[in-house]
Amino acid sequence: MENLKEVILQYVINEYLEDDSVEVTFETPLLTKGIVDSFSMVSLKRFLESKYEIQIPDDRATPEAFDSVSKIAELVDEFID
Amino acid sequence: MAYSKNVREAYQGTLATIKDAGLFKQERFIHSVQDAEIEVEFPAGAAPKRVINMCANNYLGLSSHPDVIKAAHEGLDSRGYGLSSVRFICGTQDIHRELEEKVSEFLGTEDTILFPSCMDANAGVFEAILTAEDVMISDRLVHASIIDGMRLAPAIHDTFKHSNMLHLEQKLQLHSDKRIKVVITDGVFSMDGDTAKLDEMVALCEKYDAMLFVDESHSSGFIGKTGRGTHEYCGVLGKIDIITTTFGKALGGASGGCVSGRKELVEMCRQKARPYLFSNTIAPVVVSGVLSVLDTLSKSTERRDKLEANTAFWRKGLTEAGFVLKDGNTPIVPVMLFNAKLAQDFSRDLFDEGIYAIGFFFPVVPNGQARIRTQISAAHDIHHLEKALTAFRKVGEKHGILGKTKQEIIEKYGA
Numbered sequence: 298m299e300n301l302k303e304v305i306l307q308y309v310i311n312e313y314l315e316d317d318s319v320e321v322t323f324e325t326p327l328l329t330k331g332i333v334d335s336f337s338m339v340s341l342k343r344f345l346e347s348k349y350e351i352q353i354p355d356d357r358a359t360p361e362a363f364d365s366v367s368k369i370a371e372l373v374d375e376f377i378d
Numbered sequence: 379m380a381y382s383k384n385v386r387e388a389y390q391g392t393l394a395t396i397k398d399a400g401l402f403k404q405e406r407f408i409h410s411v412q413d414a415e416i417e418v419e420f421p422a423g424a425a426p427k428r429v430i431n432m433c434a435n436n437y438l439g440l441s442s443h444p445d446v447i448k449a450a451h452e453g454l455d456s457r458g459y460g461l462s463s464v465r466f467i468c469g470t471q472d473i474h475r476e477l478e479e480k481v482s483e484f485l486g487t488e489d490t491i492l493f494p495s496c497m498d499a500n501a502g503v504f505e506a507i508l509t510a511e512d513v514m515i516s517d518r519l520v521h522a523s524i525i526d527g528m529r530l531a532p533a534i535h536d537t538f539k540h541s542n543m544l545h546l547e548q549k550l551q552l553h554s555d556k557r558i559k560v561v562i563t564d565g566v567f568s569m570d571g572d573t574a575k576l577d578e579m580v581a582l583c584e585k586y587d588a589m590l591f592v593d594e595s596h597s598s599g600f601i602g603k604t605g606r607g608t609h610e611y612c613g614v615l616g617k618i619d620i621i622t623t624t625f626g627k628a629l630g631g632a633s634g635g636c637v638s639g640r641k642e643l644v645e646m647c648r649q650k651a652r653p654y655l656f657s658n659t660i661a662p663v664v665v666s667g668v669l670s671v672l673d674t675l676s677k678s679t680e681r682r683d684k685l686e687a688n689t690a691f692w693r694k695g696l697t698e699a700g701f702v703l704k705d706g707n708t709p710i711v712p713v714m715l716f717n718a719k720l721a722q723d724f725s726r727d728l729f730d731e732g733i734y735a736i737g738f739f740f741p742v743v744p745n746g747q748a749r750i751r752t753q754i755s756a757a758h759d760i761h762h763l764e765k766a767l768t769a770f771r772k773v774g775e776k777h778g779i780l781g782k783t784k785q786e787i788i789e790k791y792g793a
């Protein structure tokens with residue numbers, strides 16, 4: 298799980314941050330803080346699905362479920378098992 | 379009547395919030411034609427003041443050019459004022475088709491379809507050509523009208539960092555299983571004045587079998603050796619699958635826009651694009667005006683050459699005066715001030731000096747990147763630009779920012 302969180306955090310940093318001035322942790326609210334917009338969630342979902350060879354149903358990929366690295370990791374973990 | 383006191387007060391509250399946030403937009407009345415010098419009533423009620431205009435999209439100075447006005451008059455006399463119809467009922471005259479053909483010739487495309495505006499072209503095109511099996515991959519700084527158009531389309535949407543080709547390539551790989559992939563960008567970015575790397579984008583699109591969409595609203599008529607646009611500038615004429623552009627900026631400045639590109643895509647728009655099907659045809663006066671503009675531009679590059687020389691003069695002058703500019707070589711020249719209040723004060727002081735240029739700040743540009751966006755025109759003569767430079771220097775001196783770096787300006791004023 299820790300490893301999963303690290304992978305997701307690294308992806309978020311590379312994908313969404315334009316500079317190093319913003320700090321993101323496992324618990325930072327991604328959507329409500331405007332770091333990820335709902336449009337860009339698509340790439341995150343696709344990245345996770347192809348990396349972990351899973352399918353996350355659209356009705357589970359809600360803005361709430363994607364609002365922090367920890368929450369995303371929980372969701373992904375559920376489908377890996 | 380159901381506009382109750384509560385409803386009215388709710389709206390008044392919302393408007394007050396916009397005002398309190400300093401985001402309330404106030405229009406200024408212009409009492410003259412659009413040109414290098416205009417007469418502006420500001421503040422409302424004041425006697426109109428003659429100022430040099432540094433913020434119009436009138437890049438080629440054609441908005442009130444005698445030849446264009448004459449052509450518009452002729453169109454008015456021979457084809458009337460309006461058609462009171464959408465295109466496919468009884469709103470297509472010979473000159474509408476003639477303009478579509480002329481635009482294709484000018485842009486080097488297979489076919490063209492006119493829209494009431496480029497906003498409408500961008501709003502309609504994606505929904506008309508894409509399905510849920512497709513993907514749109516857009517630069518993160520594309521124009522608002524493209525964002526609205528993508529929202530209306532059934533395809534999934536992803537973005538890449540501004541002009542970052544490595545990131546774009548990753549996205550093309552990520553979505554390689556999609557039926558149709560469209561990469562979407564502006565040719566020249568309207569807030570920053572930088573240019574898309576269309577040569578590299580064409581190469582990536584060929585490698586990953588994707589279509590390329592370019593909004594050329596701030597390039598058509600003057601970017602590239604003969605003014606065809608960013609695709610000419612980047613050496614990829616004929617390789618852009620979809621171009622949208624406007625007639626409301628360099629190409630006469632009245633109104634109207636189009637989708638130009640692969641003929642099947644244009645035909646799909648004619649069959650399916652809702653802003654085309656359900657909105658009135660472009661007025662004959664406008665069509666006649668744009669026809670004469672394209673005719674003039676095809677014969678001579680004089681106007682875009684003058685614009686290029688003016689732009690070089692202006693960028694050099696501002697740089698030597700010690701301003702921080704955004705890199706680029708287009709006639710959109712942003713003078714960076716970083717702080718929103720400084721941008722507003724600067725604009726007001728310029729107006730007192732007889733120069734009209736507007737401050738832009740969040741949310742139009744990212745937080746901490748406030749600026750005065752100047753736009754150069756072929757209507758400007760060097761004496762206009764010299765006067766404007768003198769005013770910029772004087773106001774820059776007053777605010778103590780000449781020769782200062784980004785960090786120093788932010789330290790002084792905050793971001």
Ligand SMILES: Cc1ncc(COP(=O)(O)O)c(C=O)c1O
Nearest residue numbers: 495496497521568595624626635
């Ligand atoms: C890049 C871009 N695309 C589209 C438009 C919209 O053009 P029009 O005024 O024809 O609707 C604009 C104008 O603001 C623009 O800057």
